Amino acid sequence: VQLQASGGGLVQAGGSLTLSCAASGGTFRPYTMGWFRQAPGKEREFVGADSWSGDSTDYADSVKGRFTISRDNAKNTIYLLMNSLKPEDTALYYCAAATPLVPRRSYSDYGRYDYWGQGTQVTVSS
Numbered sequence: 001v002q003l004q005a006s007g008g009g010l011v012q013a014g015g016s017l018t019l020s021c022a023a024s025g026g027t028f029r030p031y032t033m034g035w036f037r038q039a040p041g042k043e044r045e046f047v048g049a050d051s052w053s054g055d056s057t058d059y060a061d062s063v064k065g066r067f068t069i070s071r072d073n074a075k076n077t078i079y080l081l082m083n084s085l086k087p088e089d090t091a092l093y094y095c096a097a098a099t100p101l102v103p104r105r106s107y108s109d110y111g112r113y114d115y116w117g118q119g120t121q122v123t124v125s126s
Contacts, residue, residue, distance in 0.1 A: 001026040001115045005095045008120030011085055015124070019080040021095030021117055032102040033071065033078045036110055037091035037122075046108035047093070050078065051101060058107050063089075085124045092119040 007019040021033070034049035048059040050069045057069050066085075071078040078095060096113035106112050 001031075001097055003095050003097060003115055003117035005093065005117035005120040008093060008122045010123045010125065013085060013087055013124055013126050015085050016081070016083045017085065017122060018082070019093055019095075019120055019122070021078045021080075023076040023078075023097065030099065030101055032098040032107070032113075033069075034096045034098065034102075034107060034110075034113055035069065035080050035093060036096060037089075037093045038119075039091040042091075044094075044110055045091070046110070048080065049102070049107035051104075056104050058104055060108070082122070085122075087124045087126045090122060090124050092121050094119045 001023055002025045003021055003023055005021045011017050030052040035047040036044050037047050038044045046060050048069050050057045066083050068081040095117040097115040098113040102112045
């Protein structure tokens, strides 16, 4: 499976961006799909993840209420809608896929994910 992330860019604080992650080269289900981010000099950080059915989504506390994951299985694409962006959200954002399914309690364990996209840069100016 190949993952292609896109949609990053430069936005002012308080603004919004939607990232996309398109999967190809395999069936889209049943994968757990996750978003992670990494800022310069910092560890990779869990952002959120979603089960293949879309009924078990979880987010990092730092983005809860601001970010939303959605997916379109017909298009083999998952999205990350980011609202109320803050300068501390600035990072390289990665999408990842895991099979077999990752239990919700392990969504944040990046070692559980088998496939990774190339990353898309999000920069939030103050």
